[in-house]
Amino acid sequence: xxxxxxxxxxxxxxxxxVGFLFKGLYLDPHEVPxxxxxxxxxxxxxxxxxxxGKTFSSQDMKGKVWLLNVWAxxxxxxxxxxxxxxxxxxxxxxxxxxxxxxxxxxxxxxVLNTSGNPYKLVVTDAEGKIGINYGVYGVPETYLIDKAGxxxxxxxxxxxxxxxxxxxxxxxxxxxx
Amino acid sequence: MIPEIGQFSLILAFCxxxxxxxFPLVGVWKGQYNLANTVVPAARAQFIFIIIAFLCLDxxxxxxxxxxxxxxxxxxxxxxxxxxLAALWGGHxxxxxxxxxxxxxxxxxxxxxxxxxxxxxRIRLIAVMGLISIGFLAFILFTSxxxxxxxxxxxxxxxxxxxxxxxxxxxxxxVLYMGYVGFSVAFAFAIAALMDGRxxxxxxxxxxxxxxxxxxxxxxxxxxxxKWAYYELGWGGWWFWDAVENAxxxxxxxxxxxxxxxAVTEKRDAFKVWTVLLSICAxxxxxxxxxxxxxxxxxxxxxxxxxxxxxxxxxLFLVVVIGGALLLFALRAPNVGxxxxxxxxxxxxxxxxxxxxxxxxxxxxxxGTLYPLLMDALGAGKISVGPPYFDAxxxxxxxxxxxxxxxxxLAKWKKASLPDIGVRIRVAAIVSLLSAVLIxxxxxxxxxxxxxxxxxxxxVISTTWVLLLNRIKTRxxxxxxxxxxxxxxPLAFYGMLVAHLGVGVFILGVTLVKGYETEQDLRMxxxxxxxxxxxxxxxxxxxxxxxxxxxxxxxxxxxxxxxKEITTLKPEKRYYPVQGSVMTEADIxxxxxxxxxxxxxxxxxxxxxxxxxxxxxxxxxxxxxxxxMAIGGVLALSDRRYRIGNKxxxxxxxxxxxxVA
Numbered sequence: 018x019x020x021x022x023x024x025x026x027x028x029x030x031x032x033x034x035v036g037f038l039f040k041g042l043y044l045d046p047h048e049v050p051x052x053x054x055x056x057x058x059x060x061x062x063x064x065x066x067x068x069x070g071k072t073f074s075s076q077d078m079k080g081k082v083w084l085l086n087v088w089a090x091x092x093x094x095x096x097x098x099x100x101x102x103x104x105x106x107x108x109x110x111x112x113x114x115x116x117x118x119x120x121x122x123x124x125x126x127x128v129l130n131t132s133g134n135p136y137k138l139v140v141t142d143a144e145g146k147i148g149i150n151y152g153v154y155g156v157p158e159t160y161l162i163d164k165a166g167x168x169x170x171x172x173x174x175x176x177x178x179x180x181x182x183x184x185x186x187x188x189x190x191x192x193x194x
Numbered sequence: 195m196i197p198e199i200g201q202f203s204l205i206l207a208f209c210x211x212x213x214x215x216x217f218p219l220v221g222v223w224k225g226q227y228n229l230a231n232t233v234v235p236a237a238r239a240q241f242i243f244i245i246i247a248f249l250c251l252d253x254x255x256x257x258x259x260x261x262x263x264x265x266x267x268x269x270x271x272x273x274x275x276x277x278x279l280a281a282l283w284g285g286h287x288x289x290x291x292x293x294x295x296x297x298x299x300x301x302x303x304x305x306x307x308x309x310x311x312x313x314x315x316r317i318r319l320i321a322v323m324g325l326i327s328i329g330f331l332a333f334i335l336f337t338s339x340x341x342x343x344x345x346x347x348x349x350x351x352x353x354x355x356x357x358x359x360x361x362x363x364x365x366x367x368x369v370l371y372m373g374y375v376g377f378s379v380a381f382a383f384a385i386a387a388l389m390d391g392r393x394x395x396x397x398x399x400x401x402x403x404x405x406x407x408x409x410x411x412x413x414x415x416x417x418x419x420x421k422w423a424y425y426e427l428g429w430g431g432w433w434f435w436d437a438v439e440n441a442x443x444x445x446x447x448x449x450x451x452x453x454x455x456x457a458v459t460e461k462r463d464a465f466k467v468w469t470v471l472l473s474i475c476a477x478x479x480x481x482x483x484x485x486x487x488x489x490x491x492x493x494x495x496x497x498x499x500x501x502x503x504x505x506x507x508x509x510l511f512l513v514v515v516i517g518g519a520l521l522l523f524a525l526r527a528p529n530v531g532x533x534x535x536x537x538x539x540x541x542x543x544x545x546x547x548x549x550x551x552x553x554x555x556x557x558x559x560x561x562g563t564l565y566p567l568l569m570d571a572l573g574a575g576k577i578s579v580g581p582p583y584f585d586a587x588x589x590x591x592x593x594x595x596x597x598x599x600x601x602x603x604l605a606k607w608k609k610a611s612l613p614d615i616g617v618r619i620r621v622a623a624i625v626s627l628l629s630a631v632l633i634x635x636x637x638x639x640x641x642x643x644x645x646x647x648x649x650x651x652x653x654v655i656s657t658t659w660v661l662l663l664n665r666i667k668t669r670x671x672x673x674x675x676x677x678x679x680x681x682x683x684p685l686a687f688y689g690m691l692v693a694h695l696g697v698g699v700f701i702l703g704v705t706l707v708k709g710y711e712t713e714q715d716l717r718m719x720x721x722x723x724x725x726x727x728x729x730x731x732x733x734x735x736x737x738x739x740x741x742x743x744x745x746x747x748x749x750x751x752x753x754x755x756x757x758k759e760i761t762t763l764k765p766e767k768r769y770y771p772v773q774g775s776v777m778t779e780a781d782i783x784x785x786x787x788x789x790x791x792x793x794x795x796x797x798x799x800x801x802x803x804x805x806x807x808x809x810x811x812x813x814x815x816x817x818x819x820x821x822x823m824a825i826g827g828v829l830a831l832s833d834r835r836y837r838i839g840n841k842x843x844x845x846x847x848x849x850x851x852x853x854v855a
Contacts, residue, residue, distance in 0.1 A: 020528035027471060028520035031478075035513055037564065038485065040571040042505045091580035093436060094566075119582045123713050127429055130715070130795060130804065145582075155569065155579070 054171055058085070058162045059150035063140040066117055067126055073114070073140045078162070082192045084113040084185075085160040086136070086176075087148065090124040092156040098175035099132055105181060106135035111189050115139035118148050118156050161185065163192045197262050200250025201341040207243035207298075208331040210236045214301075214324030218317045227313070233320045234305050240327065241302040248295045251340055252282050261347035264288060264340045270353035270772050272743035280364040281354045286488065287340035292367060293484070294330040296375045301327065304379060304404075311400060318386035326378055329511040337504045353743070353772035362422030370415030374445050374480035376408025380452065381477035384470045385519055388526045393466045398459035401473065403831055405456060409449045410827035416442050417820035425780055430713070430791050430808045432816060435584040440563045441483025444556045448476040451552035454545050462607060464533035464542055468549070474523060478516040479556070485512055486563070537609035544602040551595030558587045596650045596701065599694060600657030604664070618664065622656035637710050637811070647705025654698030658691050686833040693826025700819025706812040715795070719802040729790070730754040731807055736767075736794070744768045746779075749794045749803060753783070763792045765805075789813050 062074040075085075086102065088095040106113065115136035117125045122141060129139070142148055151160065161170040170188055172180065214236035221230025251264070255278045260266040268288070269281045282288040301323045308316055334340070383401040387393050419439065424432040433439065452472040459469045485508045536542035562579045604618050630649035634640040665687065666679055716724050718733035725731075734750040746768045753761050766779040780793035788811040795804030 021524065024467075024527040025524040027475075028517065028524050031516055031520055034482075034564070035509065035517070037568055037571045038509055038512075041567045042509065089580060091434070091582075119580075123715070124429070126715065127806075155566070 053152055053160075053168050056168060058160065058166050058168045059147075060166075061140075061147045061150065063116075063142060063147060066115075066122055066129075066139040066141050068138075073138060075166070078112070078114070079166060080164050082111050082164060082189055083162055084111065085116055085151075085162060086113055087116045087118050087151070087153050087156055087158040087160075089118045089120040089156050090128045091120065094175045095157045096132075098157050098177075099135070101176050101178055101181055102135035103133050104178070105176075108186075110186065111193070112137040116147060117141045117143075118153060119143065119145045161188060161192075196250050196253055197259065197341040197343065200247045200254075201339070203243040203246040203250065204331065204335060204341070207240045207247065208328070208335060210240035210243065211324050211327040211331055214240055215321055215328050216324075218321040218324075222314045222317050222321075230314075230317045233317050233324070237298075237301050237305050237320050237324060240324070241298040244295050244298045248282075248291060251288065251291060252279055255279060255281055258351070259347075260349070260351050261344055262340075263342045263344040266344050266348040266351045268351065268354050270351040270743065272772070273351075273354055273359070274742050276361075276364060277354055277359050281358075283367045284354045284358050284363070287334070287338045289367070290330065290334050290338050290488070291340050292371055293375060294327060294334060296368070296371045297323070297327055297330065297378060299372075300376055300379055304382075308400065311396070312390070312392070315386055315390045315392055315397075318389050319382050322382035322385045323378060326382075326515065329515065333504075333507050333511065337507050350772075353770065356744070356768070356770040356773060356775050356777045357426065359743075359770075360422060360426050362418060362426065366415060366418040366422055369411055369418060370442055373408055373410075373412025373415045374442060374477075374483065376404070376411055377445055377449060377473075377477040377480050379404040379408065380473040381519070384473035385522065388470065388522050391526070391529075393470055393530050395460055395463055398456050398466075398469065402453075402456045402460060405449065405452055405473075405476075406827050406831050409446070409453055410824045410831075412442065412446050412449060413820055413824045413827065416446060417817050417824075420820075421817050424813075425782055427778075429793070429806070430711075430780070430810060432813070435559075435562070435581050437563055438487050440559050441487050444483065444559050444563075445476050445479040447552050447556035447559065448472055448479055451549045451556075452476050454552075455549055458542055458545050459533075462534050462536070462542060464536060465546065465549075466530050466533055467527050468546075470527070470530075471523060472549075472553075474516070474519045475553075478512075478519070479560075481508075481512055481515060482560075485509060534608075536607070539605065539612055539615075540610050541602060541605040541607045544598055544605050548595055548598045548602055551591060551598065555588060555591045555595070558591055559584065562587070593646070593650065596654060596697070599697065600653050603661050603690065603694070604657065618660060619657060622653065622660050625656045626650075626653040633706075634709070637706070639710070641709060644705055644709035647701060647709070651698045651700075651702035651705060654694055654701065658694045658698065662691055684833055684835075686830045686835075689826045689828070689830030689833070691826070692829055693823045696819045696822025696824075696826060698819070699815050699822055703812050703815025703817075703819055707810050707816070710811045711813075712809045714807045716805050716807065717798060717802055718805045719800060722802075724805075724807065726807060726809060728755060729760075729809070731792070731805075733803070733805055735801065736797075736803055741768065743772065744770045744777075747794065747797065749792075749805065751781075751792045751805065751807075753790060761790065763790065765792045765794045767794045767797075784814055786814065787811065 058075060060075050062072050065071040065073050088098075102113070113136050115138070117139050120141070120143065122143075125139065125141070129136075140147075145153075151158075155173065157175055159172040159176055160168050163169050169192060170185070172185075176185065214233055217236070218230045218233035221227060221232070251262075254262045254265050255269050256275070258265070258269065258271045258278070260269075264285060264287050265281075268284045269278050273281065283292045301320065304320060304323065308319065311319070380401050383397060383404070387397040416439075419442070420432045423434065424430065452469065455465050455469040455472055458465045485505070488504065488508060562583050565579045600619065600622065601615060604615055626649050629652040630645045631640070633648045633652075634644045637644075665683055666676070712726060714724060714726055716722075718724070720735045721732060723730050723732045730753070732752045732754065734752055736747045736749040739746050739748050746766045748764050748766045751763045751765065752759055753763065761783045763781040763783060765781040768777045768779055769775075770777065778793050778795075780791055782792075783790040788809055791808040791810055793806045795806055797803055
């Protein structure tokens with residue numbers, strides 16, 4: 018009996034995987050509540066990409082509504098998101114800061130040089146330390162931060178056009194008032 | 195007309211697959227062998243019709259028949275002939291046709307070369323391959339028909355994705371598919387053996403060469419793919435851990451474990467349950483990979499929310515094939531004997547440990563690949579798991595495995611003594627430790643990762659060398675007889691040495707290129723120079739040239755060493771008007787010690803360009819290592835005991851090996 022149970026183990030594992038795969042076929046990305054929403058954004062100071070010696074501090078953005086977009090050159094979903102970010106930067110309704118997460122500067126610069134730079138500036142987080150404070154567990158993630166430095170909205174996964182127009186822009190307008 | 199012939203052939207092939215998959219199984223079960231014996235003719239008929247279908251589709255590409263939807267979507271009248279023919283596997287429908295074509299090639303080979311097996315076993319073996327074929331043919335016919343007409347016909351085609359317009363594209367997919375579809379043979383052997391209740395030495399002996407052939411193809415396929423990415427993507431990376439790559443890498447890891455486990459089962463009659471499970475897993479992972487790549491669950495979430503039929507079909511097929519196989523395994527495995535016992539320290543136990551390491555590595559890759567999907571399914575959002583995870587976890591798991599790789603072949607079967615192994619590896623350990631310090635010292639920078647990588651690489655190479663010396667010694671070393679001694683060692687043994695050597699070379703390549711590559715992103719005007727290490731790169735401007743279906747800006751970069759020209763590189767930026775896309779074609783001067791890699795970025799004002807220059811030390815060793823592994827596989831296959839119809843030699847060689855071992 019014991020032996021039979023042991024030999025059923027691979028099948029059981031497989032069934033679990035199939036369950037996830039099945040669900041995966043019908044999935045839509047959707048928003049997830051984050052414990053950080055409504056709390057002050059963790060402060061950080063970090064080097065600016067491509068500008069040796071320059072640093073950026075989250076305090077610099079006090080009094081502005083801004084987006085913090087966590088991305089990396091190795092992240093496929095970020096590439097998907099990139100055109101939307103480019104559109105967003107052309108609207109110039111607000112400023113967006115990129116956080117280059119666990120990446121090398123060279124590769125990050127590459128991406129920005131070849132496909133365009135939607136950011137006001139990009140700070141680097143090669144070790145992922147800032148990411149830990151923000152509870153980043155996957156890339157891309159985006160945080161909407163208000164004038165007082167409080168996180169108002171968190172998007173896990175790529176920003177879509179739909180999300181930009183139905184959610185983010187209205188929220189920004191609201192917060193800018 | 196031709197596409198209709200293709201379509202019709204495919205339907206006929208499907209009918210023959212039904213016969214091949216179902217009748218023989220019923221026949222064997224009921225003991226009606228006239229029914230069961232339909233298996234070989236049905237398999238061969240299926241093969242012929244699939245080949246006809248394949249040729250029909252390729253002919254449509256050749257003559258630019260844009261009334262076929264698939265041709266119109268993936269080709270163009272300006273496309274060079276070689277790429278037109280390869281465009282067959284440039285899209286979804288054609289890839290599936292290639293898949294099933296290669297499956298039928300394997301089946302055909304099985305019907306020709308598998309002899310001297312018990313009748314029921316052989317029939318079931320071929321029938322199982324028929325069952326797999328049924329699934330894929332049904333998938334093609336019902337959800338992904340490559341022969342669908344486009345009426346009215348398109349004026350011209352939408353062209354093959356420019357990324358795929360490369361000689362690599364012509365060879366990479368068929369070789370890769372030969373590999374992972376090839377594991378279907380080991381799978382079919384395992385299922386047939388479970389059905390037949392015949393998990394024994396004969397089964398292992400027959401599975402082994404088939405598995406090795408598939409593994410050799412897969413190794414080469416992955417290496418080709420990596421090389422292709424290296425020169426085609428234009429930024430010098432050679433492995434990205436993306437879902438498509440992982441889909442081929444997981445079966446490779448499990449297949450590697452399987453090859454080793456089969457050796458133990460054949461020689462010692464041990465690990466049978468584990469071996470059969472690995473046989474099932476290797477092919478299951480190939481199928482899973484096909485699902486991941488073809489259903490789009492990982493790459494684009496929305497794509498199949500609207501039309502999940504393809505994904506659903508493959509998933510259903512996965513459930514039937516893998517679920518059925520694992521169920522059969524669960525029912526039969528408890529009755530399989532344990533085989534010969536072995537000591538805690540023995541070649542068996544070390545091989546088992548190595549197997550666990552490889553399986554764990556495959557598991558870690560699978561977890562990383564599926565993690566985004568799991569998180570999404572659990573409602574935690576869409577995320578991306580990238581190289582930071584894979585690099586860290588994969589290296590951590592493989593380090594003990596690589597260490598064991600050095601020890602395993604030196605240990606004796608059944609029971610080995612640690613002090614004895616210790617004495618044998620003494621020199622290898624010292625050499626590896628010294629190299630771990632010396633090589634980084636020579637390269638000019640010492641880091642812990644590089645030192646460890648060099649240690650591992652040299653460890654593998656030096657223990658492999660020790661192994662050869664040991665083998666010569668046990669045969670009695672006399673300088674005059676050295677050639678004779680070397681000749682008497684079976685080819686399979688050399689195969690192992692060369693493959694392991696390949697692993698060492700690969701590790702050194704990866705370590706040194708990761709540790710010492712340099713990269714410069716420069717703005718260069720006409721005749722600007724850049725000095726990197728002892729080399730001077732001079733930019734001699736860019737000129738427009740016209741290709742067959744693209745327009746290219748070709749830069750000229752002259753490389754000088756001590757004032758002398760050593761090479762001229764001509765990187766290109768190509769514009770493909772049909773799809774409106776721009777491709778970067780890097781130009782590379784490969785070398786044993788280092789590659790010089792130059793690619794063009796954007797055109798800037800005043801005739802200046804952004805130019806990217808990489809110096810990649812030892813990067814070629816990565817692929818050289820893979821090729822050595824593949825050569826090792828081929829050597830093992832050429833061993834004389836595998837020569838067909840040579841049963842006497844087979845018996846003799848085995849006696850010999852018993853004596854030696």
